Amino acid sequence: MSSQEDFFHPVIELPETTRKARYDRLVGLDAVKRQLRKEAILLSDPERLHTWARRHHPEADPAALQLFADRAPLFVFAGDVGSGKSALAESFGCDLSEQLDLPVYLYRLKLATRGSGLVGEMTALISDAFSFLYSEGRRARNARGVSSVLILVVDEADALVQSREAQQMHHEDRAGVDAFLAGVDSLAGARLPVLVVLCTNRVGALDPAVMRRAAATFTFARPDSEQRRAVLAQALHGISVRADTLDKLVELTGPTVDRPGYTFSDLTQRLIPAAVLQAFPDGPVRDEHLLTLANELAPSPVFTEGA
Ligand SMILES: Nc1ncnc2c1ncn2[C@@H]1O[C@H](COP(=O)(O)OP(=O)(O)OP(=O)(O)O)[C@@H](O)[C@H]1O
Ligand SMILES: [Mg+2]
Known part of the structure; x- marks a missing residue:
């Protein structure tokens, strides 16, 4: 059995001064920041959506709510190099924390474990990482509501979730995609305060099954x-x-x-x-x-x- 340090870099509690400053310094991402804030608030604390519905659609419990809440809490950040994907992924939790008035824990998946040898190792690490987040997520949500939010950042994710159709793809990598999909699915509809952000330069190479699950895909470009x-x-x-x-x-x-x-x-x-x-x-x-x-x-x- 692996331990937390095997699959995550040291966990960071947000808000944190450096990351907050980094978030504020990101230019031209206001629309992305706004949408991300709303999505993240509602995925972390679906009760807010019900409060909204009771107020604005009091006649019935709208079916749309269920559809909204059943989505996987996955965001894809795709686009050009040096365009703020990692910087935003690792800092938007500061804003979320302020919005929800709750601590946010930033987990960064260690992809360096990749290819370190043993067959099945990466797959097992991914599964363990998701199981860990699932149980932490359950602890963060109790009868009184949400007590903290967990964000998992999977940076430079191309290799991990490359299309399963890719010809040269090693068997082990395919197993990695499957483990990732299973992990994301375990969170979908579970109403846990766990968000997953996947960053990549190669949106075209991402497995369609991964893309399909994303609650939102944000594209990053060079500055005008x-x-x-x-x-x-x-x-x-x-x-x-x-x-x-x-x-x-x-x-x-x-x-x-x-x-x-x-x-x-x-x-x-x-x-x-x-x-x-x-x-x-x-x-x-x-x-x-x-x-x-x-x-x-x-x-x-x-x-x-x-x-
Ligand atoms: N929108 C932005 N506004 C201001 N500075 C930015 C912006 N995007 C990126 N930067 C600067 O570029 C640095 C690198 O950005 P970041 O690491 O987030 O890029 P990335 O999109 O993850 O690139 P890569 O695909 O190469 O990993 C940031 O630390 C910041 O200094
Ligand atoms: Mg990056």
């Missing part, structure tokens, strides 16, 4: 000019750059005929840090540093399916 401006302005806060420099940076980091635009992470983890590094230790970050770097740095290549 307005979003690049917002991220740059935020990142350059406290460093005085000219207004026209910001305009030029927004333009330079956009798509051209022969390359895509910068990703969010190209801006936050490459361009700005590179400018700081260049300036250090002799002087301040100058507009010229930023402009030269934006001219030189190549954006991350677009992730292509099947690569």
